[in-house]
Amino acid sequence: MRFEFFDVTADTGYWSFGSSLEESFENAALAMFEVMTNTSQIRKLEKREIEVISEDKISLLYDFLEELLFIHEVEYLVFSDFEVEIQKLKEKYKLNGVAEGEKINPEVHEIRGEVKAVTFHKMEIRKEDGYKVRVILDI
Protein backbone atom coordinates (compact mmCIF):
# COMPACT_ATOMS: atom_id res chain seq x y z
CA MET A 1 0.00 0.00 0.00
CA ARG A 2 1.37 3.39 -0.98
CA PHE A 3 -1.15 5.58 0.86
CA GLU A 4 -4.32 5.38 2.88
CA PHE A 5 -6.97 8.10 3.27
CA PHE A 6 -8.64 8.77 6.61
CA ASP A 7 -11.64 10.83 7.72
CA VAL A 8 -11.40 14.52 8.63
CA THR A 9 -14.65 16.47 8.94
CA ALA A 10 -14.17 19.27 6.47
CA ASP A 11 -11.08 18.14 4.60
CA THR A 12 -9.03 15.20 3.37
CA GLY A 13 -6.25 13.44 5.24
CA TYR A 14 -3.96 10.54 4.42
CA TRP A 15 -0.97 8.54 5.55
CA SER A 16 1.60 7.67 2.90
CA PHE A 17 4.18 4.94 3.30
CA GLY A 18 7.67 4.14 2.07
CA SER A 19 10.69 2.04 2.85
CA SER A 20 12.67 5.29 2.88
CA LEU A 21 11.83 8.87 3.77
CA GLU A 22 12.11 9.69 0.08
CA GLU A 23 9.60 7.04 -0.92
CA SER A 24 7.10 8.20 1.71
CA PHE A 25 7.37 11.74 0.27
CA GLU A 26 6.86 10.40 -3.28
CA ASN A 27 3.73 8.59 -2.17
CA ALA A 28 2.48 11.66 -0.32
CA ALA A 29 2.70 13.54 -3.62
CA LEU A 30 0.89 10.74 -5.44
CA ALA A 31 -1.92 10.73 -2.86
CA MET A 32 -2.37 14.50 -3.26
CA PHE A 33 -2.94 14.10 -7.02
CA GLU A 34 -5.23 11.14 -6.32
CA VAL A 35 -7.52 13.66 -4.58
CA MET A 36 -7.75 15.66 -7.82
CA THR A 37 -7.98 12.81 -10.34
CA ASN A 38 -7.41 9.08 -10.94
CA THR A 39 -3.61 9.04 -11.15
CA SER A 40 -3.54 5.70 -13.00
CA GLN A 41 -4.92 7.60 -16.02
CA ILE A 42 -2.00 10.05 -16.12
CA ARG A 43 0.56 9.52 -18.86
CA LYS A 44 4.18 10.58 -18.45
CA LEU A 45 4.34 13.24 -21.14
CA GLU A 46 5.94 16.11 -19.25
CA LYS A 47 8.59 16.39 -16.62
CA ARG A 48 9.24 19.08 -14.01
CA GLU A 49 12.19 19.44 -11.68
CA ILE A 50 11.67 20.65 -8.14
CA GLU A 51 14.09 21.95 -5.58
CA VAL A 52 13.10 23.05 -2.09
CA ILE A 53 15.17 23.91 0.96
CA SER A 54 13.50 23.99 4.38
CA GLU A 55 14.35 24.25 8.04
CA ASP A 56 13.18 20.78 9.07
CA LYS A 57 11.76 17.59 7.55
CA ILE A 58 8.13 18.50 8.20
CA SER A 59 8.54 21.86 6.50
CA LEU A 60 10.35 20.09 3.66
CA LEU A 61 7.33 17.85 3.08
CA TYR A 62 5.00 20.84 3.26
CA ASP A 63 7.08 22.91 0.86
CA PHE A 64 7.45 19.99 -1.56
CA LEU A 65 3.69 19.40 -1.76
CA GLU A 66 3.00 23.13 -1.98
CA GLU A 67 5.42 23.46 -4.87
CA LEU A 68 3.66 20.64 -6.73
CA LEU A 69 0.29 22.29 -6.06
CA PHE A 70 1.67 25.56 -7.38
CA ILE A 71 2.90 23.91 -10.61
CA HIS A 72 -0.46 22.19 -10.96
CA GLU A 73 -2.42 25.42 -10.68
CA VAL A 74 -0.21 27.50 -12.90
CA GLU A 75 0.51 24.92 -15.61
CA TYR A 76 -2.57 22.65 -15.28
CA LEU A 77 -0.27 19.64 -14.88
CA VAL A 78 -1.13 16.53 -12.89
CA PHE A 79 1.59 14.06 -11.95
CA SER A 80 1.70 10.35 -11.24
CA ASP A 81 5.38 9.57 -11.01
CA PHE A 82 7.88 11.10 -8.61
CA GLU A 83 11.50 10.69 -7.75
CA VAL A 84 12.78 12.41 -4.65
CA GLU A 85 16.23 12.84 -3.14
CA ILE A 86 16.71 14.39 0.28
CA GLN A 87 19.97 15.76 1.59
CA LYS A 88 20.82 17.12 5.00
CA LEU A 89 22.61 20.45 4.77
CA LYS A 90 24.17 22.24 7.74
CA GLU A 91 21.00 23.40 9.46
CA LYS A 92 18.52 22.69 6.73
CA TYR A 93 17.18 20.00 4.47
CA LYS A 94 17.20 20.04 0.70
CA LEU A 95 14.91 18.13 -1.60
CA ASN A 96 15.54 17.55 -5.28
CA GLY A 97 12.71 15.94 -7.14
CA VAL A 98 11.39 15.07 -10.56
CA ALA A 99 7.67 14.81 -11.26
CA GLU A 100 6.23 13.32 -14.42
CA GLY A 101 2.73 13.66 -15.77
CA GLU A 102 0.64 15.65 -18.24
CA LYS A 103 -1.85 18.49 -18.60
CA ILE A 104 -5.20 17.66 -17.04
CA ASN A 105 -7.91 16.98 -19.60
CA PRO A 106 -11.50 16.15 -18.62
CA GLU A 107 -11.78 13.92 -21.68
CA VAL A 108 -8.93 11.71 -20.48
CA HIS A 109 -8.88 12.14 -16.73
CA GLU A 110 -11.53 11.68 -14.12
CA ILE A 111 -12.09 15.07 -12.47
CA ARG A 112 -12.35 14.91 -8.70
CA GLY A 113 -11.97 17.72 -6.16
CA GLU A 114 -9.76 20.74 -6.00
CA VAL A 115 -7.04 21.01 -3.35
CA LYS A 116 -6.99 24.50 -1.83
CA ALA A 117 -3.90 24.14 0.28
CA VAL A 118 -1.49 21.86 2.08
CA THR A 119 -1.71 22.36 5.84
CA PHE A 120 0.64 21.84 8.77
CA HIS A 121 -2.31 20.45 10.71
CA LYS A 122 -1.20 17.17 12.37
CA MET A 123 1.53 16.83 9.78
CA GLU A 124 3.84 14.11 10.97
CA ILE A 125 6.74 11.90 9.89
CA ARG A 126 7.10 8.57 11.67
CA LYS A 127 9.85 6.00 11.40
CA GLU A 128 7.72 2.91 11.65
CA ASP A 129 8.02 -0.10 9.28
CA GLY A 130 10.11 2.17 7.13
CA TYR A 131 8.53 5.62 7.02
CA LYS A 132 5.00 6.96 7.16
CA VAL A 133 3.90 10.57 6.83
CA ARG A 134 0.57 12.20 7.65
CA VAL A 135 -0.88 15.01 5.55
CA ILE A 136 -4.14 16.95 5.80
CA LEU A 137 -5.22 18.95 2.77
CA ASP A 138 -7.62 21.87 2.83
CA ILE A 139 -10.32 21.14 0.27
Add this chain to the structure above:
Amino acid sequence: MSMEEVLNKVRDCVWELPSNYKKSMRVPGRIFLDDEALKDLEKGAVDQVANVASLPGIQKFSIGLPDIHFGYGFSIGGVGAFSARNGIISPGGVGFDINCGVRMVRTNLSEEEVRPKIKEIIDTLFRNVPSGVGSKGKIRLKKGQIDEVLTNGAEWAVENDYGWEEDLEYLEENGKMKEANSDKVSEKAKKRGVPQLGTLGSGNHFLEVQKIEKIFEPEVAEKFAVEKGKIAILIHTGSRGCGHQVCSDYLRIMDKAYKRHKINIPDRQLACAPVDSDEAQDYFQAMSAAANYAWANRQMILHWVRESFEQIFQKSAEDMGMSVVYDVAHNMAKKEVHEIKGRSKELYVHRKGATRSFGPGRKEIPSPYRKIGQPVLIPGTMGTSSYLLHGTQTAMDETFGSTAHGAGRKMSRAGAKRKYRGEEIQKYLQKKGIIIKATSMPVVAEEAPGAYKNVDEVIQTVEKSGISKLVAQMVPLGVAKG
Protein backbone atom coordinates in the same frame (compact mmCIF):
# COMPACT_ATOMS: atom_id res chain seq x y z
CA MET B 1 -16.97 15.30 29.98
CA SER B 2 -20.13 16.53 28.38
CA MET B 3 -20.04 20.04 27.01
CA GLU B 4 -23.36 20.78 28.71
CA GLU B 5 -21.61 20.50 32.07
CA VAL B 6 -18.92 22.93 31.04
CA LEU B 7 -21.14 25.64 29.54
CA ASN B 8 -23.47 27.96 31.45
CA LYS B 9 -26.73 28.96 29.87
CA VAL B 10 -27.01 32.73 29.41
CA ARG B 11 -30.42 32.56 27.75
CA ASP B 12 -32.13 30.45 25.11
CA CYS B 13 -29.53 29.46 22.46
CA VAL B 14 -26.68 31.36 24.15
CA TRP B 15 -24.00 29.66 26.31
CA GLU B 16 -21.03 30.98 28.18
CA LEU B 17 -17.72 29.13 28.31
CA PRO B 18 -16.31 30.36 31.65
CA SER B 19 -12.82 31.79 31.56
CA ASN B 20 -11.65 29.21 34.11
CA TYR B 21 -12.17 26.43 31.54
CA LYS B 22 -8.53 26.92 30.59
CA LYS B 23 -5.99 28.79 32.62
CA SER B 24 -4.75 30.74 29.61
CA MET B 25 -8.15 32.31 28.82
CA ARG B 26 -8.28 36.11 29.06
CA VAL B 27 -12.02 36.40 28.38
CA PRO B 28 -14.93 33.95 28.46
CA GLY B 29 -16.34 32.25 25.37
CA ARG B 30 -19.86 32.66 23.98
CA ILE B 31 -21.39 29.86 21.97
CA PHE B 32 -24.69 30.16 20.09
CA LEU B 33 -26.45 26.79 19.91
CA ASP B 34 -29.83 25.34 20.73
CA ASP B 35 -30.14 22.53 23.30
CA GLU B 36 -30.28 19.88 20.60
CA ALA B 37 -27.18 21.03 18.70
CA LEU B 38 -25.29 21.38 21.96
CA LYS B 39 -25.30 17.60 22.32
CA ASP B 40 -23.26 17.27 19.11
CA LEU B 41 -20.82 20.04 19.96
CA GLU B 42 -17.25 18.75 19.48
CA LYS B 43 -14.89 19.18 22.41
CA GLY B 44 -12.20 20.12 19.90
CA ALA B 45 -14.23 23.14 18.78
CA VAL B 46 -14.82 24.26 22.39
CA ASP B 47 -11.09 24.00 23.07
CA GLN B 48 -10.50 26.19 20.06
CA VAL B 49 -12.91 28.82 21.36
CA ALA B 50 -10.93 28.73 24.62
CA ASN B 51 -7.62 28.98 22.75
CA VAL B 52 -8.75 32.05 20.84
CA ALA B 53 -9.88 33.54 24.17
CA SER B 54 -6.24 33.21 25.28
CA LEU B 55 -4.75 35.48 22.61
CA PRO B 56 -3.44 38.95 23.54
CA GLY B 57 -5.84 41.87 23.23
CA ILE B 58 -8.99 39.78 22.77
CA GLN B 59 -12.15 41.75 23.58
CA LYS B 60 -15.28 40.67 25.46
CA PHE B 61 -15.77 37.08 24.24
CA SER B 62 -14.31 34.49 21.93
CA ILE B 63 -17.36 33.55 19.86
CA GLY B 64 -18.70 30.29 18.43
CA LEU B 65 -21.65 30.68 16.04
CA PRO B 66 -24.48 28.19 15.38
CA ASP B 67 -22.54 26.45 12.58
CA ILE B 68 -19.36 26.05 14.67
CA HIS B 69 -17.06 23.15 13.88
CA PHE B 70 -13.44 22.19 14.37
CA GLY B 71 -10.97 24.03 12.11
CA TYR B 72 -7.23 24.72 12.02
CA GLY B 73 -6.33 26.75 15.09
CA PHE B 74 -9.50 28.84 15.10
CA SER B 75 -12.80 27.02 14.83
CA ILE B 76 -14.89 27.50 11.72
CA GLY B 77 -17.95 29.56 12.59
CA GLY B 78 -15.79 31.59 14.96
CA VAL B 79 -15.18 35.26 15.69
CA GLY B 80 -12.32 36.88 17.59
CA ALA B 81 -12.00 40.66 17.95
CA PHE B 82 -8.64 42.09 19.00
CA SER B 83 -7.72 45.57 20.11
CA ALA B 84 -6.12 47.67 17.36
CA ARG B 85 -3.83 49.03 20.07
CA ASN B 86 -2.49 45.95 21.82
CA GLY B 87 -4.08 42.97 20.08
CA ILE B 88 -2.89 40.58 17.40
CA ILE B 89 -3.65 39.66 13.80
CA SER B 90 -3.66 35.98 12.79
CA PRO B 91 -4.05 34.39 9.34
CA GLY B 92 -5.49 31.29 11.05
CA GLY B 93 -8.42 33.47 12.17
CA VAL B 94 -9.31 34.14 8.55
CA GLY B 95 -8.57 30.82 6.84
CA PHE B 96 -7.27 29.73 3.47
CA ASP B 97 -10.09 30.94 1.27
CA ILE B 98 -9.81 34.64 2.01
CA ASN B 99 -13.10 36.47 1.30
CA CYS B 100 -14.91 33.35 0.33
CA GLY B 101 -18.36 34.84 0.10
CA VAL B 102 -21.84 34.92 -1.31
CA ARG B 103 -23.57 37.30 -3.69
CA MET B 104 -27.30 37.40 -4.27
CA VAL B 105 -28.77 38.72 -7.51
CA ARG B 106 -32.49 39.39 -7.90
CA THR B 107 -34.56 39.07 -11.08
CA ASN B 108 -38.12 39.97 -12.02
CA LEU B 109 -38.56 36.56 -13.65
CA SER B 110 -41.16 34.21 -12.24
CA GLU B 111 -40.89 30.49 -11.60
CA GLU B 112 -43.25 29.86 -14.54
CA GLU B 113 -40.82 31.58 -16.90
CA VAL B 114 -37.69 29.91 -15.54
CA ARG B 115 -38.68 26.37 -14.58
CA PRO B 116 -39.23 25.13 -18.18
CA LYS B 117 -35.79 26.42 -19.17
CA ILE B 118 -33.86 25.45 -16.07
CA LYS B 119 -31.79 22.75 -17.74
CA GLU B 120 -30.76 25.12 -20.51
CA ILE B 121 -29.95 27.83 -17.93
CA ILE B 122 -27.74 25.55 -15.84
CA ASP B 123 -25.99 24.20 -18.98
CA THR B 124 -25.33 27.76 -20.14
CA LEU B 125 -24.07 28.91 -16.73
CA PHE B 126 -21.87 25.84 -16.57
CA ARG B 127 -20.43 26.67 -19.99
CA ASN B 128 -19.99 30.39 -19.35
CA VAL B 129 -18.46 30.19 -15.87
CA PRO B 130 -15.38 27.95 -15.71
CA SER B 131 -15.36 25.58 -12.73
CA GLY B 132 -13.65 22.51 -11.32
CA VAL B 133 -10.10 21.17 -11.15
CA GLY B 134 -7.86 22.45 -13.91
CA SER B 135 -10.44 24.89 -15.30
CA LYS B 136 -9.00 27.88 -17.12
CA GLY B 137 -10.28 31.39 -16.71
CA LYS B 138 -11.72 32.89 -19.88
CA ILE B 139 -9.49 35.91 -19.75
CA ARG B 140 -5.74 36.21 -19.63
CA LEU B 141 -4.51 39.12 -17.59
CA LYS B 142 -1.71 41.14 -19.10
CA LYS B 143 1.44 41.64 -17.10
CA GLY B 144 0.84 44.02 -14.21
CA GLN B 145 -2.94 43.70 -14.41
CA ILE B 146 -3.03 41.31 -11.50
CA ASP B 147 -1.76 44.18 -9.33
CA GLU B 148 -4.68 46.32 -10.48
CA VAL B 149 -7.11 43.52 -9.55
CA LEU B 150 -5.48 43.15 -6.12
CA THR B 151 -5.56 46.91 -5.55
CA ASN B 152 -9.03 47.77 -6.83
CA GLY B 153 -11.13 44.60 -6.52
CA ALA B 154 -14.64 44.75 -7.95
CA GLU B 155 -13.98 48.32 -9.11
CA TRP B 156 -11.33 46.94 -11.50
CA ALA B 157 -13.87 44.47 -12.86
CA VAL B 158 -16.51 47.18 -13.45
CA GLU B 159 -13.94 49.45 -15.13
CA ASN B 160 -13.17 46.55 -17.44
CA ASP B 161 -16.85 46.15 -18.36
CA TYR B 162 -17.76 43.34 -16.03
CA GLY B 163 -21.03 44.51 -14.61
CA TRP B 164 -22.52 47.84 -13.58
CA GLU B 165 -21.25 50.80 -11.60
CA GLU B 166 -24.25 50.52 -9.24
CA ASP B 167 -23.28 46.93 -8.32
CA LEU B 168 -20.43 48.31 -6.23
CA GLU B 169 -22.76 50.05 -3.81
CA TYR B 170 -24.17 46.69 -2.73
CA LEU B 171 -20.92 44.90 -1.91
CA GLU B 172 -19.32 44.90 1.55
CA GLU B 173 -16.60 47.58 1.47
CA ASN B 174 -17.93 48.37 -2.02
CA GLY B 175 -15.85 45.43 -3.20
CA LYS B 176 -12.54 47.07 -2.35
CA MET B 177 -10.46 46.92 0.82
CA LYS B 178 -8.62 50.22 0.93
CA GLU B 179 -5.81 48.68 3.00
CA ALA B 180 -4.82 46.36 0.12
CA ASN B 181 -1.19 46.47 -0.95
CA SER B 182 -0.27 44.15 -3.80
CA ASP B 183 3.45 44.52 -3.00
CA LYS B 184 2.78 42.37 0.06
CA VAL B 185 1.41 39.54 -2.10
CA SER B 186 4.07 37.04 -3.21
CA GLU B 187 4.89 36.39 -6.86
CA LYS B 188 3.70 32.84 -6.31
CA ALA B 189 0.28 34.00 -5.14
CA LYS B 190 0.01 36.33 -8.13
CA LYS B 191 0.98 33.55 -10.51
CA ARG B 192 -1.69 31.29 -9.02
CA GLY B 193 -4.17 34.15 -9.30
CA VAL B 194 -3.63 35.01 -12.96
CA PRO B 195 -5.11 31.91 -14.66
CA GLN B 196 -7.90 31.48 -12.09
CA LEU B 197 -9.50 34.91 -12.19
CA GLY B 198 -13.13 34.45 -13.20
CA THR B 199 -13.42 30.81 -12.12
CA LEU B 200 -15.80 29.29 -9.62
CA GLY B 201 -13.58 26.55 -8.19
CA SER B 202 -14.67 23.28 -6.68
CA GLY B 203 -15.77 21.83 -3.33
CA ASN B 204 -18.61 23.75 -1.71
CA HIS B 205 -18.57 26.59 -4.26
CA PHE B 206 -21.57 26.90 -6.52
CA LEU B 207 -23.87 28.93 -8.71
CA GLU B 208 -27.50 28.43 -7.86
CA VAL B 209 -30.78 29.50 -9.46
CA GLN B 210 -33.40 29.84 -6.74
CA LYS B 211 -37.00 30.71 -6.19
CA ILE B 212 -37.99 33.00 -3.37
CA GLU B 213 -40.22 30.62 -1.50
CA LYS B 214 -41.27 32.50 1.59
CA ILE B 215 -41.16 36.00 2.99
CA PHE B 216 -40.87 36.43 6.74
CA GLU B 217 -40.74 40.21 7.03
CA PRO B 218 -42.67 41.83 4.17
CA GLU B 219 -41.57 45.39 4.94
CA VAL B 220 -37.90 44.48 4.97
CA ALA B 221 -38.27 42.25 1.90
CA GLU B 222 -39.72 45.25 0.10
CA LYS B 223 -36.73 47.38 1.06
CA PHE B 224 -34.39 44.61 -0.13
CA ALA B 225 -36.57 44.38 -3.29
CA VAL B 226 -37.15 40.65 -3.08
CA GLU B 227 -40.58 39.28 -3.89
CA LYS B 228 -42.19 35.92 -3.24
CA GLY B 229 -42.22 33.62 -6.29
CA LYS B 230 -39.49 35.52 -8.13
CA ILE B 231 -36.18 34.02 -9.20
CA ALA B 232 -32.83 34.90 -7.63
CA ILE B 233 -29.27 33.73 -8.23
CA LEU B 234 -26.64 32.98 -5.61
CA ILE B 235 -22.91 33.04 -6.40
CA HIS B 236 -20.64 31.36 -3.85
CA THR B 237 -16.87 31.51 -4.41
CA GLY B 238 -13.73 33.20 -3.11
CA SER B 239 -10.16 34.23 -3.85
CA ARG B 240 -9.08 30.93 -5.41
CA GLY B 241 -5.40 29.90 -5.46
CA CYS B 242 -4.31 33.51 -4.95
CA GLY B 243 -5.92 33.74 -1.51
CA HIS B 244 -4.84 30.23 -0.53
CA GLN B 245 -1.24 31.13 -1.31
CA VAL B 246 -1.42 34.40 0.66
CA CYS B 247 -2.63 32.40 3.67
CA SER B 248 0.08 29.74 3.25
CA ASP B 249 2.82 32.35 2.84
CA TYR B 250 1.83 34.27 5.96
CA LEU B 251 1.27 31.18 8.10
CA ARG B 252 4.98 30.49 7.57
CA ILE B 253 5.89 34.08 8.38
CA MET B 254 3.68 34.14 11.51
CA ASP B 255 5.13 30.86 12.67
CA LYS B 256 8.41 32.71 13.11
CA ALA B 257 6.80 35.98 14.19
CA TYR B 258 5.00 34.72 17.29
CA LYS B 259 8.23 33.26 18.61
CA ARG B 260 10.16 36.41 17.83
CA HIS B 261 7.53 38.57 19.55
CA LYS B 262 7.38 36.07 22.44
CA ILE B 263 3.63 35.59 22.24
CA ASN B 264 2.39 32.66 24.29
CA ILE B 265 -0.06 30.63 22.24
CA PRO B 266 -1.74 27.37 23.22
CA ASP B 267 -1.63 25.96 19.66
CA ARG B 268 0.95 26.63 16.94
CA GLN B 269 -1.80 27.12 14.41
CA LEU B 270 -2.91 30.26 16.18
CA ALA B 271 0.38 31.82 15.04
CA CYS B 272 -0.04 35.58 15.07
CA ALA B 273 1.81 38.87 15.47
CA PRO B 274 1.13 42.10 17.41
CA VAL B 275 -1.12 44.46 15.44
CA ASP B 276 1.56 47.10 15.05
CA SER B 277 4.32 44.69 13.88
CA ASP B 278 5.44 44.56 10.25
CA GLU B 279 4.38 40.92 9.99
CA ALA B 280 0.80 41.68 11.09
CA GLN B 281 0.40 44.76 8.92
CA ASP B 282 1.97 43.04 5.89
CA TYR B 283 -0.44 40.15 6.28
CA PHE B 284 -3.40 42.49 6.69
CA GLN B 285 -2.47 44.35 3.50
CA ALA B 286 -1.91 41.10 1.58
CA MET B 287 -5.15 39.60 2.91
CA SER B 288 -6.99 42.76 1.87
CA ALA B 289 -5.51 42.41 -1.63
CA ALA B 290 -6.64 38.77 -1.83
CA ALA B 291 -10.10 39.89 -0.65
CA ASN B 292 -10.17 42.32 -3.56
CA TYR B 293 -9.31 39.48 -5.92
CA ALA B 294 -12.34 37.58 -4.60
CA TRP B 295 -14.65 40.55 -5.16
CA ALA B 296 -13.34 40.95 -8.72
CA ASN B 297 -13.91 37.23 -9.21
CA ARG B 298 -17.53 37.33 -8.06
CA GLN B 299 -18.08 40.50 -10.12
CA MET B 300 -16.88 38.79 -13.32
CA ILE B 301 -19.00 35.74 -12.60
CA LEU B 302 -22.01 38.01 -12.06
CA HIS B 303 -21.38 39.48 -15.50
CA TRP B 304 -21.39 36.03 -17.11
CA VAL B 305 -24.52 35.09 -15.18
CA ARG B 306 -26.25 38.13 -16.65
CA GLU B 307 -24.97 37.25 -20.14
CA SER B 308 -26.22 33.69 -19.75
CA PHE B 309 -29.72 34.89 -18.84
CA GLU B 310 -29.63 37.37 -21.73
CA GLN B 311 -28.78 34.57 -24.15
CA ILE B 312 -31.64 32.43 -22.96
CA PHE B 313 -34.39 34.96 -22.42
CA GLN B 314 -33.40 37.31 -25.25
CA LYS B 315 -33.88 40.28 -22.96
CA SER B 316 -31.38 42.63 -21.41
CA ALA B 317 -30.21 41.99 -17.85
CA GLU B 318 -31.60 45.46 -17.00
CA ASP B 319 -35.04 44.45 -18.30
CA MET B 320 -34.86 41.31 -16.17
CA GLY B 321 -34.02 43.48 -13.14
CA MET B 322 -30.81 41.55 -12.47
CA SER B 323 -29.33 43.81 -9.82
CA VAL B 324 -27.30 42.85 -6.76
CA VAL B 325 -29.15 42.44 -3.45
CA TYR B 326 -25.89 42.20 -1.52
CA ASP B 327 -22.49 40.49 -1.34
CA VAL B 328 -21.07 39.19 1.94
CA ALA B 329 -17.61 37.96 2.87
CA HIS B 330 -17.24 35.09 5.29
CA ASN B 331 -13.49 34.59 5.76
CA MET B 332 -12.07 37.99 6.66
CA ALA B 333 -10.38 40.21 9.15
CA LYS B 334 -11.50 43.84 9.19
CA LYS B 335 -10.67 46.93 11.16
CA GLU B 336 -13.97 48.06 12.65
CA VAL B 337 -15.21 50.35 15.39
CA HIS B 338 -17.26 48.66 18.11
CA GLU B 339 -18.64 49.75 21.44
CA ILE B 340 -16.79 48.22 24.39
CA LYS B 341 -18.03 49.18 27.86
CA GLY B 342 -19.71 52.27 26.47
CA ARG B 343 -16.67 53.47 24.54
CA SER B 344 -15.92 53.25 20.83
CA LYS B 345 -12.86 51.14 20.15
CA GLU B 346 -11.01 50.16 17.01
CA LEU B 347 -10.71 46.41 16.65
CA TYR B 348 -9.44 43.85 14.20
CA VAL B 349 -12.45 41.57 13.92
CA HIS B 350 -11.54 38.10 12.59
CA ARG B 351 -14.45 36.20 11.07
CA LYS B 352 -13.68 32.67 9.99
CA GLY B 353 -16.68 30.97 8.48
CA ALA B 354 -18.75 33.84 9.83
CA THR B 355 -20.81 36.53 8.14
CA ARG B 356 -20.93 40.19 9.12
CA SER B 357 -24.37 41.03 10.49
CA PHE B 358 -24.28 44.77 11.14
CA GLY B 359 -27.35 46.22 12.74
CA PRO B 360 -29.31 49.39 11.91
CA GLY B 361 -27.48 52.67 11.47
CA ARG B 362 -23.96 51.47 10.69
CA LYS B 363 -22.34 53.68 8.10
CA GLU B 364 -20.88 50.63 6.30
CA ILE B 365 -24.40 49.63 5.17
CA PRO B 366 -25.67 50.95 1.78
CA SER B 367 -28.03 53.87 2.45
CA PRO B 368 -31.24 52.21 1.15
CA TYR B 369 -30.78 49.45 3.74
CA ARG B 370 -29.17 51.41 6.56
CA LYS B 371 -32.24 51.79 8.77
CA ILE B 372 -32.86 48.04 8.70
CA GLY B 373 -29.42 46.54 9.11
CA GLN B 374 -27.30 44.89 6.43
CA PRO B 375 -28.59 42.00 4.34
CA VAL B 376 -27.11 38.69 5.51
CA LEU B 377 -26.90 35.76 3.11
CA ILE B 378 -26.67 32.25 4.51
CA PRO B 379 -26.47 29.60 1.82
CA GLY B 380 -27.63 26.05 2.40
CA THR B 381 -25.98 23.09 0.81
CA MET B 382 -26.69 21.64 -2.59
CA GLY B 383 -30.42 21.00 -2.78
CA THR B 384 -31.43 22.70 0.46
CA SER B 385 -32.83 26.15 1.22
CA SER B 386 -30.77 29.31 1.49
CA TYR B 387 -31.78 32.34 3.53
CA LEU B 388 -31.78 36.11 3.36
CA LEU B 389 -31.70 37.78 6.77
CA HIS B 390 -30.78 41.16 8.17
CA GLY B 391 -28.27 42.28 10.80
CA THR B 392 -29.35 43.35 14.28
CA GLN B 393 -28.37 45.42 17.29
CA THR B 394 -28.14 42.16 19.25
CA ALA B 395 -25.35 41.07 16.92
CA MET B 396 -23.61 44.42 17.50
CA ASP B 397 -23.87 43.91 21.26
CA GLU B 398 -22.98 40.22 21.45
CA THR B 399 -21.02 39.02 18.38
CA PHE B 400 -19.24 42.13 17.07
CA GLY B 401 -21.92 42.20 14.38
CA SER B 402 -21.49 38.60 13.20
CA THR B 403 -23.63 35.59 12.40
CA ALA B 404 -23.47 32.07 10.93
CA HIS B 405 -22.27 31.40 7.37
CA GLY B 406 -23.90 28.12 6.40
CA ALA B 407 -24.84 24.64 7.45
CA GLY B 408 -21.42 23.34 8.51
CA ARG B 409 -20.28 19.80 7.72
CA LYS B 410 -21.13 16.90 9.97
CA MET B 411 -19.77 14.07 7.83
CA SER B 412 -16.24 13.84 6.40
CA ARG B 413 -15.73 14.01 2.66
CA ALA B 414 -14.43 10.44 2.65
CA GLY B 415 -17.41 9.32 4.73
CA ALA B 416 -19.83 11.03 2.36
CA LYS B 417 -18.21 9.33 -0.62
CA ARG B 418 -18.60 5.94 1.07
CA LYS B 419 -22.23 6.62 1.83
CA TYR B 420 -23.39 8.36 -1.34
CA ARG B 421 -22.78 8.19 -5.06
CA GLY B 422 -22.82 11.42 -7.05
CA GLU B 423 -25.16 10.04 -9.69
CA GLU B 424 -27.68 8.90 -7.06
CA ILE B 425 -27.65 12.31 -5.37
CA GLN B 426 -28.17 13.91 -8.76
CA LYS B 427 -31.18 11.68 -9.48
CA TYR B 428 -32.61 12.17 -6.00
CA LEU B 429 -32.46 15.94 -6.38
CA GLN B 430 -33.87 15.75 -9.89
CA LYS B 431 -36.94 14.00 -8.49
CA LYS B 432 -37.36 16.96 -6.15
CA GLY B 433 -37.17 19.23 -9.20
CA ILE B 434 -33.58 20.37 -8.73
CA ILE B 435 -31.16 20.12 -11.65
CA ILE B 436 -27.46 19.63 -10.79
CA LYS B 437 -24.62 19.92 -13.23
CA ALA B 438 -21.09 19.33 -11.95
CA THR B 439 -17.61 18.73 -13.32
CA SER B 440 -17.04 16.04 -10.76
CA MET B 441 -19.48 13.39 -9.55
CA PRO B 442 -17.30 12.55 -6.51
CA VAL B 443 -17.62 16.21 -5.48
CA VAL B 444 -21.41 15.89 -5.74
CA ALA B 445 -21.21 12.91 -3.36
CA GLU B 446 -18.93 14.84 -0.97
CA GLU B 447 -21.36 17.73 -0.98
CA ALA B 448 -24.47 15.56 -0.49
CA PRO B 449 -27.08 17.35 1.63
CA GLY B 450 -26.81 14.56 4.24
CA ALA B 451 -23.13 15.38 4.81
CA TYR B 452 -24.09 18.74 6.32
CA LYS B 453 -25.92 19.88 9.40
CA ASN B 454 -29.45 20.94 8.70
CA VAL B 455 -29.26 24.58 7.62
CA ASP B 456 -32.85 25.15 8.82
CA GLU B 457 -31.74 24.39 12.39
CA VAL B 458 -28.77 26.73 12.10
CA ILE B 459 -31.14 29.46 10.91
CA GLN B 460 -33.55 28.82 13.76
CA THR B 461 -30.77 29.32 16.28
CA VAL B 462 -29.63 32.48 14.50
CA GLU B 463 -33.20 33.81 14.62
CA LYS B 464 -33.93 32.76 18.20
CA SER B 465 -30.71 34.21 19.57
CA GLY B 466 -31.40 37.37 17.58
CA ILE B 467 -27.99 37.73 15.90
CA SER B 468 -29.84 38.08 12.57
CA LYS B 469 -33.50 38.19 11.64
CA LEU B 470 -35.17 36.24 8.83
CA VAL B 471 -36.34 38.06 5.72
CA ALA B 472 -36.77 35.38 3.05
CA GLN B 473 -36.25 31.71 2.29
CA MET B 474 -35.00 30.62 -1.13
CA VAL B 475 -35.25 27.12 -2.58
CA PRO B 476 -33.05 25.85 -5.44
CA LEU B 477 -34.22 25.05 -8.96
CA GLY B 478 -30.79 24.36 -10.40
CA VAL B 479 -27.14 24.24 -9.35
CA ALA B 480 -23.87 24.46 -11.29
CA LYS B 481 -20.86 23.12 -9.35
CA GLY B 482 -17.14 22.54 -9.82
